[in-house]
Amino acid sequence: MTTNAPRIVILGGGHAGANAVASLRQAGHDGEIVMISDESVLPYHRPPLSKAYLKGGSTLEALYLRPAKFYDTNNIEVLLDARATGIDTARKIVTLADGREIAWELLILATGSVARRLDGPGADLDGVHVLRDIKDAEALHARIGEGSRLVIIGAGYIGLEVAASARDLGAEVTILEREPRILSRVACEELSGFFHRFHADRGVVFRTGVSVAALHGEKGEVCSVELSDGEVLPCDAVLVGIGGSPCDALAIGAGLKCDNGVIVDLAGRSSIPGIYAIGDMTRRPMPHYGDRMFRLESVPNAVDQARAVAADIMGKPLPAPDLPWFWSDQYELKLQIAGVPFDADRQIVRHTPDKENSFSIFHMSGDRVVAVEAVNAAGDFVAGKKLIMAAQPVDIAKLSDPSIAAKTLLATSGD
Structure with a gap:
């Protein structure tokens, strides 16, 4: 050229x-x-x-x-x-x-x-996985199936997504989290509690407030996870999902x-x-x-x-910076998140009328929306994203009323 x-x-x-x-x-x-x-x-x-x-x-x-x-x-x-x-x-x-x-x-x-790796005895055993690239996914897939036992260390979004997939494949799943609740670093208590209940209803076992002492193996293959209190959990595979x-x-x-x-x-x-x-x-x-x-x-x-x-x-004007947004799919749930809840001082929860497992959580700083978490509520996600970018005060009473579509607040913000 x-x-x-x-x-x-x-x-x-x-x-x-x-x-x-x-x-x-x-x-x-x-x-x-x-x-x-x-x-x-x-x-x-x-x-x-x-x-x-x-x-x-x-x-x-x-x-x-x-x-x-x-x-x-x-x-x-x-x-x-x-x-x-x-x-x-x-x-x-x-x-x-x-x-x-x-x-x-x-x-x-x-x-x-x-992916952050687990420190401690047994961390290098076969059957101990992280999930960052396609080889990781293929190796983990080979270990999980009907009746297999998967232990997931870390209850973040990757851990929950893998748990949902593993349950669909018929595996038994236990999730270990050292914090008192799941998603503690990335979601509010309302959302954390919802996902905990939803996964538990589908057979996932949660152990919160626990830490791992060691992984044990037989012939180089992981076979159990020992907790700091001495309890031992038998397993066929371990996924380490403790961030990156x-x-x-x-x-x-x-x-x-x-x-x-x-x-x-x-x-x-x-x-x-x-x-x-x-x-x-x-x-x-x-x-x-x-x-x-x-x-x-x-x-x-x-x-x-x-x-x-x-x-x-190329010497062209920079595109307008978009608002940070994320998503996670678990079972039939689609979680969409817009913004980051910096300086949030309260949450407003909106449950979608006549629709099961559909709600949104608006994170507020005063009378301004700074983040939104929406479960099976795409309309609230889109409206929330626009409200955050507008950076204008919203009518708190109307936002708190789920019978009022969040998108209608865009026209009244700042009035």
Whole structure:
């Protein structure tokens, strides 16, 4: 390709990296693009790994973010099974584990996050899993089925999604959580209690306020989990779902400013000119919440940051920053979350009239909505997202009345 456009190397083949590739071409970049991924397959959707793919209801090809021909058609060089070991900012070189050196004029870091591992005896036994990539999902799928016993350590969203999938496959599921309630770090008590009851009604056993002392095995295979009080839970597999950490070791080694992720601005620019960072590995501004910086692990965030970087590289105006939003599918439940409940001082719960298991929780700071959690209530999710972005006072009495559609409050906010 003959062009004056800079040669761009993207380090990472997840949602962020793949969307950066597409966004650059859509924005008109006609220079060389090289995407480096340490996985053996093309970029794919990761949310189904705990759901449809884990249950065997989806193929790898169906998970691809874009078909293989997209990369050929758009002249994208994709290096798979390529692990980066260093970044030389002076020479503008990425070094790979096999000794290759990949030159760049602009570098986009999109290395994502890594699942936190369990410390302690037995943590390295076969049958002890995390769930971060497609190999993890395939290995876990091989262990769960009718009558198998799965112990999940950590009652976050990944743990609950896997529990739902495992129950659908006929497995016995026990979830261990060291905090007094499930979802304690990511959901309010009302939502936490609802999901606890819903899973328990479907046979999931919860043990809260407990910690793991050791994992035990036979012939190298995990066979039980010992709790700190001495109780032993037999099992055929263990899933460790205790969160993730940013993959920022390369960035730190290269001298980029990091603090629980690479520090970036709204354009995805790092502290070193010519190097951008996007996705789970970044700590970014939160324009809807004052001067806060936050690390977001979500597909929408990866997509938004990819678009912003492409716009900045092409000298175009940055797209308006979207509000952070997330989702989780468990059984027949769809949870949608918009915003982050910074400075929330109370919650307003709205139960959908005449509809079972449908409600929303609006997190308020004074008379303004700062976050919304909606279960099988897409209308409230959409309306709540708009109310947060409007940053206008709402009529509390009307918001508290579930017979009044939340979307109607958009017209009266600020009156």
